[in-house]
Amino acid sequence: MVDEPPDESDQASEPRLGSEITGQSTEMVSILGDAYRGELDRETTWRSRLDQTTTWGVTVVAAILTWAFSSGDNPHYIIIVGMLAVSLFLSIEARRYRDYDIYRSRVRLFQQNLLADALEPSEGLKHEDWRGKLSRDYRTPTLKVSISEALANRLRRIYLPLLAVLLVAWLFRITAFAPNEEPLTTAAIAAVPGVVVVALIALYYITAIVIVLWPRDREAKGEFEEGDPEEWK
Template identity: 80%
Template sequence: MGDDTQNDSELAEETELGSEMAGHSAEMSSILGDAYRGELDRETTWRSRLDQTTTWGVTVVAAILTFAFSSADNPHYIILVGILAVSLFLLIEARRYRDYDVYRSRVRLFQQNLLADALDPSEGLEHEDWRSKLSQDYRRPTLKVSTWEATANRLRRIYLPLLIVLLVAWLFRITAFAPNESLLTTASIAVVPGPLVIAVIALYYIAMIAIVLWPRSREAKGEFREGDPQEWKESN
């Protein structure tokens, strides 16, 4: 009974402390400034992790293409192994992007509603309840974007071009190095017939393009405004 009373007393003091700080603009400004710097640091850290995964993917692609074209005796399916490796990096980066977007969304709340309003109050707040949104996110942190959206984002920005490079390299490898044989013959892998290999690869790339083009409402915050910058300036 005594422990419960003590816990209730400590909780009341902590609640009162938060209320007192919220009532003093100088203290609140200091707290928000520290919070913004902390969230910006976390965003930068996760941004670097995304860059690391991209670097791994580009390095693997370069190494595999160098090996595949260094000798006619090297198997063509090493490029298909590269496609699998890039796909693995895509899944890793999509997961990291979801974590990165948590901190980016908080930074954007600060920028849109605190910094932008301080610089030009005439525009008003982007979100009237931005402090409440940020408070709820601190109390119950949640991922903001789905796995599908994160995958589509990383495909569109980085990985679809890498996959297309690998596809073109593979097609060139199985045709240029065996000009007297048909595509269906040179595409075979051991006992797996060429038509089946080509069909699987075609379905895979169709699925990747579908993920990129599939219409969906964007949940990620902080995307740059699309269109010509000059047109945007003229409209404002």
């Protein structure tokens, strides 16, 4: 009896990972399980680093506002120092967010294509070439989120409200705390005229708003946002 040659269509089609796991490969289960847990742990670690930066930012803002309004003799520019401090925390958190997104993207690939497909195979894979994409990302890890998108994300979620609080506090400080002086006079810092100070602060806030509102394609991969970045489609 002559064995029939294998069907070429079967050879051409890539086997489903679910059938590989259930049929034969316990080693594959172990490897993928360890990989998923490792990526999830890294994601959690970077998430906690983001939270730490946010906590420091809120703490510094609270301390500066408390001191600025504790006495009328305290200079108003301490609130501007608070704006600069918040900007520093924003830059740190934006860099951390880019690293966080690397591991978040990998975790989502596992969840969307391995776990979801194992639970309900009839729905099909979210990304047909997800193993190839994940393999390439392991070989050559790259940052997937631009610095402008990272800044926009952290401004929108955390730092723009903090900066808004500081702006309102500063405006109140140069007006209500000095009712007998012109606000532009009160806003002066040493030899820097008040007009220049106000103009610089206005430019700073306009820049922050432009960063948030500037239209761009989303690259960050999140589980609660519509759509996925092109790289993972």
